[in-house]
Amino acid sequence: MIKEPESGHRVRFMDCDPIGHLSNIRYFDYMLDAREDHCLENYQIDNFAQSKKTGRLWVALQNQIAYIKEVKFNQFVKISSKIIKFTDKTNTVEILMYNENKTIVHAVLWTTLIYFNLTTRKSEDQPEEFLNLFQNVCVDIPEELFEDRVMSLRSWNKQNLSKH
Template sequence: MSDTRRHVFLRAVRFADVDSQGHVNNVRFFDYLEDARLEMFHLDLHREGETPFSGLVVARHEIDYRRPLTFRADPVRVESWVTEIKPVKFTLGYEIRDDETTFVRARSVLVAYNVERATPRRLEQHELDYLGRFLIAA
């Protein structure tokens, strides 16, 4: 059962994601996480009429492969939540799962980034407020 503070993104398992061993290739899971972040920090905010995040870079990824994920008709859920917020960075936790199985647990550190200056920046108040909606302390 999902915590309501988790962002949920449904991701189809594509045939192209599956390797010669019949399961989703380990590198493809990073695409799943990226798709979920794009939805969470840009597309959802556009749909809600809010300001999306203005520049984020990934500083770190950690991933634990729990069970093999094979090609299937039903999408998997990429559940994302915030575990820590600091002035210029925050940490996301993730699970890629269905109702019965957790396939992947992962963690990313994201840094607020000024694209024009190519330097880190402080998170803006609207960004901090949005992150707070998904905060589940580690």
């Protein structure tokens, strides 16, 4: 079972600001689209189909993003995602956007999702099958706080840049 799936994407002109950098809001689109693909391809989880079948789905509760190093037009990026913590009702996913060689982190997104019942309009415990999956694929990271994670990734980038 893959704990940290990844995929690639080329940055398109229409997604960039006037100086040729990926627009801030497009980071979300690229990263969340990649996570949706990762879940479907690796875990056979389709949030939309899940909502139609069960009346329940995961909705975003909180997003935290840090733009660490700019991404430029026509650059190829790799995006990885992983669950870094979960509870009975929520899970937190870390999505990283790297350069093509995965030597530089461009951005980090932590998104916390809550399992939600569309009929009652309330959160619910996640089904046991998903909790078991999350237990198997959850990746421990050393940092507990988002700000600490960002500092670690910035430091990691500096170390990698000094090697080249």
